[in-house]
Amino acid sequence: MSNKQQHPNLLSQGVFIFVYLAVLTALEFFVAVTFNSVAILVAVAVVKGALVLWYYMHVNKLSEGDESSHESYAYKSGTNRLGLWLFLVSDSFVFGGLMVMRLSLLGMTRPDLSQTLGFFVTAVLLISSFFMNRGEVELHNGNRQGFLRNTMITFVLGLFFLLGVIIVEWHAVPAIAEPILHLFGEPEGKPLLTASSGPAGAAFFMMTGMHAFHVLTGLILLVIVWINGKKGLYDEKQYPVEAAAVYWHFIDLVWIFFYPALYLIGTAV
Amino acid sequence: MKNNTLGRAFLFLVIAGAIGYGLGLGIDFAIRGGLKFTASVPSAFALLFGFTAFFFGLYGYRGITRGLVFQVVGTIIGAALVTGIRALLKREIISPFLFTEPAWVFGALVGVVSFFFGVGVMTDWVKWARGIDTPDHHEDEPGWQKYFGVSLDHKVIGIQYTVTALFLLAVGGTFALIFRTELAASGLDFLTLDLDVFNQNGPQLYNTLMSLHGMIMIVSILLGISGIMNYVVPLLVGAHDMAFPRMNAFAFWVAVPASVLLLLALLLGGFDTGWTGYPPLSSRAPLGVQMFFLGVFTAGWSSILGALNVIATVVRMRAKGMTAMRMPILVWASVATSIIALTAxxxxxxxFQLVMFQRLFGMGFFDPSKGGNPVLFQHLFWFYSHPAVYVFVLPGLGVISELLPVFVRKPLFGYRWVAMSSLGIALVGFVVWAHHMFTSGMNEYLRVPFMYSTMLVAVPTGVKFFSWVATMWGGKIETPTPMLFVLGSIVVFLLGGVTGPPNAMVALDLHLHDTYWVVGHFHDTIFGGFVFPFFAAIYYWFPKATGRKMNEFWGKVHFWLMTPSFFALTLGMMFIGLRGMRRRIVDYDPTLGFDGAHLFLTVCAFLIAISILIFFINFFRSIKHGEPATGNAWNSRSPEWQVPSPMPAHNYEVPFEVVGEPYDYGLPGSKFVEFAAKKAGTH
Incomplete structure (x- = not known):
């Protein structure tokens, strides 16, 4: 199962991809706050999405697999992998529909939100994806402790993202949200974006809400694989960890497109 | 099934229904301070209690009974929770429907999730999450009882799907008979303004029944095609089961709470939007529309997960030698239909979710006063709901191509083209949705592209017709009941097909839109593409499932009663539609002179209902008393008929290998499949 040869390779590949993604995210932010070219923002998001799809979600694994016996674990994992990807395809139609809704209602305007705060939560999710990838590689290399440590970090960052969105961005707990929003440069007394205030609020709450629901389910999956991983259930049969990781990266992938749609493109209203 | 068991079940139904009704009446009395025997709350309680008790009498406290109990309790707990929170916030906590709308919605959601745990379809998944391994297969109990609990066997699930589909077909059909009777003469005849049933007056009840007829039939069709695909696809590709047996069971059991929610929509105030649920009407409709949205949303998951399973099964579990171009046409059709169902x-x-949130939280997606856009809803809605009709008909068209060569003893003409035409219809189907919106006020430049893309659908559909006609050409046609229904579907679907392009033409559609012409056209396509092939499939694979044939004589009576009545019905609909009869309305102007035509249509509808009743009796009688047919009942080459009926629990004892083309009937020395150990091949 484990291949010590790959150890440094896959881990350092994860680091490189993370650096690319971080640079692109910074570039995206820079473009947005300076000359705001939609074409460049879309192009950057597509490149980031492709990097995540290929290197973190390893979509290419769909075409490989042991064809010799239909009863082998490898073959069954291949079937499960296909099932998961079909589900993700189905799920992406929800997010695609939300994107259509946003473009139709808001066009080239965006909700009036703190762009630096958006950049910050995006960074948190991106870093969590990096650790998720690291955890999966560590398990593949036979290092259970490394897998558990990295999955735990992923979970904490994911929870941080979720709470950040709900408490601060949604203003669920004003006592916490006010000082943080102030810290990120939001002026005092600015009218709050609410779900019922207009198309911008409706689109923002619906999109972040649907995404947050997926983050929540992803966190539950992480807890499950962490507990079972601690028992050593995945030392040989590793597919469940791969599934949780791919799902987690999918959440990141969705955010790669939602982030510019909600925080970067066009002018704030 | 023993008769006294069924008798006990009905007794329980009546008793528990009465108890629920009395309880509801008491609650309703407390709310409104007066007795009203036709109010929503008593009816809803009677339905839920009666239903649950029926299955308790039949089957005991397990499986579906436990699921329903959990659903009822979960709904009440969820609704009570929201009500409690609202009480703390000093909001309104009581409504004529007992709970307020947010409480009902949350309660219904909790109820659906509770159902899954109650019925036991989550048990294995929960174990996996806790790190406990489970065996690949569970052994089912023998006899009829396995159909009322969670089974992982695709054949059991296929039959569960089919029977649920038939049940909903009967419910939706009954709704149609009720409002069809109202239409038999102009004026408000019995659905009058002073009627007050389920918090609705007569015309409102008409709207509810008309809307629910649409959606309950759609859910019935989705379950029906899932029934065919579940039962037949693994047998055709030589798999021992579907790729994900637990998800398969889950996909079926999702449909049960969904059906309960759809029925609740009728009782909880109903709704007047039609099955399309367009805002702004649906954002103002009574509470029933929320139950309708939730029911459809839940049933949608059945469709999505079932489709996922079919694709994975076909991709990963085909028998040795079954290359893409040797797959049976029904398998191709199932994949094509699943691609749409999975995504759209x-x-x-x-x-529907967006309208739900618009109602619950005041989010203005489709509310122009809040910067929303109602036309956006129509785009999102039709992006599924047009391809949905291809979801309905593609498996049916696959059944036609599958059965036709068996009964004409000739190879299927143009196999490759037919296989590709299913995919073609599915893919073109994704870019035609706006032809439903020519009159909606959408951007005008969209009209012509959508007109042409719509007419493009006629090309792959035409390929199928050429293939069917050429297959029959010069064949030795036998006409047992399944073949009668196959021939019927070809003719009926042709009628539905040729009445389609006129609707696609923008200039004509502006006049035809919302008339009975469209109703006639639509019923032709669905009867031709689903109902007739569905019956054909049931008559054809019935011996495979039970080891007995359905009665030929009554099968033929069913066919010869239903087909002419149906032709008369839809041709009549199109006739009055062209002369200006609007659809979806409870009453019409007597001076239009449609009274006689409507009476005629109503008679036809009742004749169809009688034929279906004959089918039901035949169906249930033949399970026990049908003529035994344990061998190759139709002299077919298909692998499932090379083994004895009823099908053994894990399908093929020895795997088969595909060694030839699937439909080479009448070619000497040709073989489709060869079994590994036994040398018995096909003829």
């Missing part, structure tokens, strides 16, 4: 279904779920 999300959009109807999303569009």
């Amino acid at each position: 279904t999300q959009l109807i779920g999303l569009s």
